[in-house]
Amino acid sequence: MNLKIALFGIAREIVGQSTLDVAAPEGQSAQGLLLALHAQYPALAGLTSLAVAVNNEYAADDTLLHERDEIALIPPVSGG
């Protein structure tokens, strides 16, 4: 399946674009996606934290991803 990932802040700068299309196996988990992206973009692993959001909620490691989901990478937030 193809996942479309939205990127923000330093994650967007590391990847060099604001969205990323990722070919992922069916049943891919949030943690599995992160591991795949860390391998492709090692600088992501140097961040203080990196979360996956699915449909505007923080995903648990074992949350399964679906093609129709709105998925985003969430580097450390710093609002306020």
Added chain:
Amino acid sequence: MIHIDLTDQPIDVAAALRSVEADGAGAINTFIGTVRNQSTGRPVVRLEYEAYDSMALHQLRKVAEQAAEKWPMLQQVTVIHRKGTLHIGDVAVVVAVSTPHRAESFAACQYIIDTLKQVVTIWKKEFYEDGDVWVAAHP
């Protein structure tokens, strides 16, 4: 009773305060976050705030709802966050709450700003004379 906004326009602080007025409120408490001229001693020229809008609005509302559960006497809650380019002294965020008595207004206001900073999908980049840094990005 919950008013949430994310805007690229200057925040009208007086309007935010008016929005939490309530006949049952004996206390209105406000937190105003402003842009400081330095970060750990390094002069800051400007900030740029970037947001994942849909999630930021959703999470802001959840934070306000959690506050209303913890303090059921909350009358009104307003949270407005700015995005885009801000300069020294600009208002980045306003949290305003109204409650019958003051103790809960302080507690609820602090809870909202503290939790906002932990979960709401907004990112701040500090610009200095000689570089820039995404705040909190690296250990």
